[in-house]
Amino acid sequence: VQGLGAAVLAPVALTIVTTVFPATGRARALGLWSAAGAAGGASGVLIGGVLTEYLNWRWVLLVNVPIVALALVAGRAIPDHRPARRPRLDLVGALLATVGLAALVYGVVRTADDGWTSPTTVGTLGAAVVLLAAFGWQESRRAAQPLVRLGLLTHRAVGGANATMLLLASGQFASFYFVSLYLQRVLA
Structure with a gap:
C-alpha cells in the first residue's frame, strides 16, 4: 500500500506544491520540498539499513507511519489558495502515459531473465514505444488541456x-544501489 501510494504521489508532488502555495510563498515551499527530498534520499538508505540490522525489516515500513501522521497535521495548517475552477484531467493522456511507462519498465526489467531479443522483451518495449508515441500525439494534437505541454x-x-535532472536522478539512484552494495560486501 505504501509503495502504491508513493508511486502515485511522487510524480505529482511538485505539482501539488506549485498549485497549493501562492506566488509569494512558492519559492520557500519549493526550497523546503527540495531539502526534504535531498535529506530523505541521503538518509533513507542508511536509516533503512540501521533499522533492518538492529530491529527488523518491518520497521522500514513502520517508520513512515509517524511521518505521515505529522504531515497530515501540518498539512491542515496550510491555507488553500487553489483556483475555484480546476482544469479537466486528460484521462486518455494519463492512461497512455501510465501504461506506456509501465510497459517500458516491465520490458527493461524482463531483460534480466528473457534477454534483449526475446519476443516478450521486444513486444513489451515495442508496445511502450507505440503507447508513448500515442501519448505525445494525444498531448500535442487532441487534448484540450494536456498533461504536458510538449x-x-x-x-x-x-x-x-529536464535533461540535467534526468542525469542527476539517474546518478543518485544508481549511487544508492552501489553504495549499499559497497557497505554490505566491502566494508562488512
Missing part, C-alpha cells in the same frame, strides 16, 4: 533543465 520542452532552458 512545446515547453523545445525551450532551451526547460529542455536543458
Whole structure:
C-alpha cells in the first residue's frame, strides 16, 4: 500500500506544491520540498539499513507511519489558495502515459531473465514505444488541456533543465544501489 501510494504521489508532488502555495510563498515551499527530498534520499538508505540490522525489516515500513501522521497535521495548517475552477484531467493522456511507462519498465526489467531479443522483451518495449508515441500525439494534437505541454520542452532552458535532472536522478539512484552494495560486501 505504501509503495502504491508513493508511486502515485511522487510524480505529482511538485505539482501539488506549485498549485497549493501562492506566488509569494512558492519559492520557500519549493526550497523546503527540495531539502526534504535531498535529506530523505541521503538518509533513507542508511536509516533503512540501521533499522533492518538492529530491529527488523518491518520497521522500514513502520517508520513512515509517524511521518505521515505529522504531515497530515501540518498539512491542515496550510491555507488553500487553489483556483475555484480546476482544469479537466486528460484521462486518455494519463492512461497512455501510465501504461506506456509501465510497459517500458516491465520490458527493461524482463531483460534480466528473457534477454534483449526475446519476443516478450521486444513486444513489451515495442508496445511502450507505440503507447508513448500515442501519448505525445494525444498531448500535442487532441487534448484540450494536456498533461504536458510538449512545446515547453523545445525551450532551451526547460529542455536543458529536464535533461540535467534526468542525469542527476539517474546518478543518485544508481549511487544508492552501489553504495549499499559497497557497505554490505566491502566494508562488512
